[in-house]
Every structure is written in C-alpha cells, then in structure tokens.
Amino acid sequence: MNSSLISKPTLFSFRECLWFLDRNYDECLHKISNSRVTKAIQFNNKPLVFSLADKDQDILIQIEEGHATPSMMEELRSWVQDWLDIQRDIRPFYQMLANHGKLNYMTKEFNGLRLIGIENLHESICWCIIGQQINLSFAYKLKRRLVEEFGTRVRTATGNFYLFPSPETLSSVSVETLKALQFSRQKADYIIQISKSFSDGLISKEKLSTLPDLKEKKYLLTSLKGVGEWTANYVLMKSLREPDCIPLGDIGLLNALSNHALIKNRKDSRSMEKLFSAFEGWKSYLVFYLWRSLAIPNFHH
DNA sequence: AACCAGGCGCATG
C-alpha cells in the first residue's frame, strides 16, 4: 500500500496549512516543494517517509520511502488527521470570528487554516525550551543542529529526512556537547533532564492526556525544570489540543493583539481576558490565528 | 551599537 486519500471537511484549506508549514523558517523536520509536504515519522520502530498533496476534494497521502501495511496506512491516516486537525468541525470558531468587529477579516484571509500540531510531546517540549527568549531563526538553527546530530536520518531519492531524537538518545548527551552546539547551559540541562523524565516514564503523552483535569496537566508539565506557564500552555495547545490554552506572555501573541489595537500595552490583561472570553472553547485556535496574522506585511489596525 | 527575541529559574524585598 503506497497511497491513500483523506476527504477534506468544510473550512479546510490545504494551501493555508501548507503556508503555515512553509512560512520562511529553516524547518528541519519536514520539507515543502511543489505544493507538497514531505516528512519522516516512526511506526513500530521503523521510519517511514510520506508526503501530502492537494487532490481535488481530498488530501493525497503517499509513501515516499519504506513500506506500509494496510494497518500502518490506517495509523498514518489517523496521524495525519491529528497533525492537521482535519476532523474538527471549526464552524463554531468561524461564527465567533465573524461576530468580532476587528477579527472577522480572518474568516476570509485565513480561510480553512487548521491548528497544525506537534504530535510528539517530547519534541514539543524540547522545541519550547529551545525557543525560549531567543529569536525564531536562531531557534530553528539550534533545532536543526540537535536533529541532524542526534536524530535518525532516513535517506530517500529526494534527500535526507530526520526523526526528532528519542528521549533515550537525548538523556545520555552531555551538557558540554549541547553547549558546543550553542545551547545555553540552562537549555542543555533542561533538555537532558526532561529527556530523562521521558525515558524513565515519569511523563508521556499517554500519561499526560489521561489526567482528568487541566490543572493537573499544567501541574505535571510545570513540575519539569524549564517548563513554565508559557511552555505548558503552548504544549497543551499544540500537542494535546486543549481548546482553551493561551501561552500567556507570548511576545508574538502580545504583538498581534497590539497590532489589532486589542490591548493598550503588554500588561493589559483585562482587555485580553475580555477578548478571549468571547472565544470559549476556541481560545487556542484564536491564539493560532493571531500568530498567523503576524505574517501579514505591515499590518496595523 | 544597543536592544530585544515564541521564557525560565532563582535570588531578593
């Protein structure tokens, strides 16, 4: 089995999703070319390279490297649906956007954009730690070094693809090694310790998602050194798809709110709460769309 | 040339 189709729901745009995956950053875990995204993932300890392309009313999944049994293909289909958040009916969110005087333009401008996730929880947390307090281009550079140094490489006819390094691998790396890749001592420490927590089974996506309430999830996440409020919320929104998690204090979020004249200054939490209270159940989506708005050149209210 | 980036932990008042 080397291909499969997923039918598109309403309010889904492959082009918008592809735009997000492409942006203008040096992403090392997938490649975009000819309106297709290609990526390596791991199933049953075996790497598999697949691509996604737009095909009329469907999304075409193709296996680029490796072999997929029918059950693996079924798993891959489900993985892709999670990654691009394909199954969610986002019409309620669009209704909320449409009702908002300043944000209703988004229903047209970003039509069909889905909250693209980070399915691997360990990767998601490491990515947050890498990105803390540094500019995104440097963050992507650090991630690339980490992935190319410690991740599994899959060779294909069209180039190399990488899997994010496993917790086992990263937990046995030394601080000095990461420092040589220009990680700060703290970031190196956090990543190694958190990788240990994963390989020791102290935390896993399974464990985190089965916790009964959000407070416990946040508590478990922030008990890890290097994971604060921002990271916990980012991870819950991107990896567990919690509907109402806002990475508070996020500089991009604050800039977007300020561009739309929705807050007076960075400490204007009252205006923020007022805005988000109108998006109950869809706060994470609103954050994602606000981030999307940052890419509009010279956007000012 | 300063200043600030997808923050966080730790030390103080």
Next chain:
DNA sequence: CATGCGCATGGT
C-alpha cells in the same frame, strides 16, 4: 506577590 538578573546568539 513583585521585581531583577543571567542566559547564548542573531536580527534589526
């Protein structure tokens, strides 16, 4: 509880 500090480097 609030505020200050260091962190690593690159972009503006």
